[in-house]
Amino acid sequence: MEPFVFFGGKGGVGKTTVSCAYALRSARDGNRTLVVSTDPAHSVTDVFDQPFDDSPQSVEGIDGLDAMQIDPEDEVTRHLDEIRQDLSEQVSASMVNEINRQLEMAHGTPGAYESALFDRFVDVMRNAEAYDRVVFDTSPTGSTLRLLGLPDLLEGWIDRLMHKRRTSIDLFEKAAVGSNEPRRVMEGDPVLARLQERKEFFEFAGAALHDDAAFFLVMNPDELSLNETRRAIDGLREQDLAVRGLVANKLTPSPDSDENGRGARYLRERVETETARLETIRSEFEPPLVAEIGWRSSEVKGDLLDDVAAELDIETAVEPPTHV
Numbered sequence: 439m440e441p442f443v444f445f446g447g448k449g450g451v452g453k454t455t456v457s458c459a460y461a462l463r464s465a466r467d468g469n470r471t472l473v474v475s476t477d478p479a480h481s482v483t484d485v486f487d488q489p490f491d492d493s494p495q496s497v498e499g500i501d502g503l504d505a506m507q508i509d510p511e512d513e514v515t516r517h518l519d520e521i522r523q524d525l526s527e528q529v530s531a532s533m534v535n536e537i538n539r540q541l542e543m544a545h546g547t548p549g550a551y552e553s554a555l556f557d558r559f560v561d562v563m564r565n566a567e568a569y570d571r572v573v574f575d576t577s578p579t580g581s582t583l584r585l586l587g588l589p590d591l592l593e594g595w596i597d598r599l600m601h602k603r604r605t606s607i608d609l610f611e612k613a614a615v616g617s618n619e620p621r622r623v624m625e626g627d628p629v630l631a632r633l634q635e636r637k638e639f640f641e642f643a644g645a646a647l648h649d650d651a652a653f654f655l656v657m658n659p660d661e662l663s664l665n666e667t668r669r670a671i672d673g674l675r676e677q678d679l680a681v682r683g684l685v686a687n688k689l690t691p692s693p694d695s696d697e698n699g700r701g702a703r704y705l706r707e708r709v710e711t712e713t714a715r716l717e718t719i720r721s722e723f724e725p726p727l728v729a730e731i732g733w734r735s736s737e738v739k740g741d742l743l744d745d746v747a748a749e750l751d752i753e754t755a756v757e758p759p760t761h762v
């Protein structure tokens with residue numbers, strides 16, 4: 439299995455639970471493992487009953503397992519601050535106010551969270567030397583994955599900008615202005631340097647996601663979740679990323695055959711419906727079902743997490759990364 443493992447899926451299906459269970463198993467199997475969560479509502483903090491923040495800390499009582507929790511709100515703010523910083527070095531003071539106004543608006547735009555989180559994920563992947571495996575609770579969405587096409591776009595853009603820049607410097611030199619100065623302007627150009635840096639960032643992201651990452655989707659046995667999963671598989675495929683497996687979570691338990699009360703009949707009917715849905719998944723979905731996890735009567739934490747971990751048929755041995 440690749441060093442980076444992502445668990446995606448729609449809200450509430452069990453991404454955090456399954457990510458923690460898999461990370462726990464990976465650590466128990468001897469891999470130095472980090473689990474990264476992004477959800478402030480129910481997160482690694484709740485599952486392990488221990489506070490985490492955005493720098494990795496070891497999970498008490500479990501050797502080789504670290505966890506961190508990224509707050510999307512903080513990430514957006516940090517992301518926009520960086521842009522503000524970059525831009526204010528380039529523009530006149532009078533533009534700074536306008537830029538600040540635009541950035542305030544950008545804070546609330548759809549995609550701001552996703553794109554800030556994506557940046558942070560890639561950062562974690564770039565700085566993962568201390569770990570054999572990093573488990574991400576939440577996989578990148580279709581819109582963030584489209585960013586992977588950016589290096590090609592930036593390449594052309596940077597080339598054209600370089601060309602323009604060169605031409606104008608040429609003109610500058612022909613006008614016989616100091617001959618050393620212009621070259622320095624081109625080489626040290628902060629805008630081009632920033633674009634170049636972004637290009638390399640997305641190149642790394644593309645390479646790491648294609649060669650060193652595996653994607654799993656968590657789903658529940660209901661119509662909505664099936665449709666969402668289908669879309670997510672297609673979205674990843676558009677970027678040439680294959681979903682390795684599907685995790686069916688929160689399956690209704692079967693009552694004993696001698697039970698015939700109202701509750702038992704209800705459960706039996708549900709099990710029947712869900713069995714049919716699992717059959718649909720097996721026959722119509724390309725990625726295999728790698729786990730069928732029963733619905734527990736309480737939150738999955740503590741010993742229950744070990745139980746759930748045992749139900750995952752997902753390998754933990756790590757293939758060495760090719761890009762890190």
Ligand SMILES: Nc1ncnc2c1ncn2[C@@H]1O[C@H](COP(=O)(O)OP(=O)(O)OP(=O)(O)O)[C@@H](O)[C@H]1O
Pocket residue numbers: 447448449450451452453454455456477479480481687688689731732733734735736737738
């Ligand atoms: N198999 C299960 N049995 C019982 N409860 C479960 C099971 N799996 C998950 N849960 C519970 O369901 C809730 C949602 O699970 P979880 O937080 O893992 O989902 P999520 O996909 O990460 O949600 P979000 O989209 O909000 O991040 C949690 O309270 C969790 O303890």
Ligand SMILES: [Mg+2]
Pocket residue numbers: 453454455477480481575
């Ligand atoms: Mg979650």
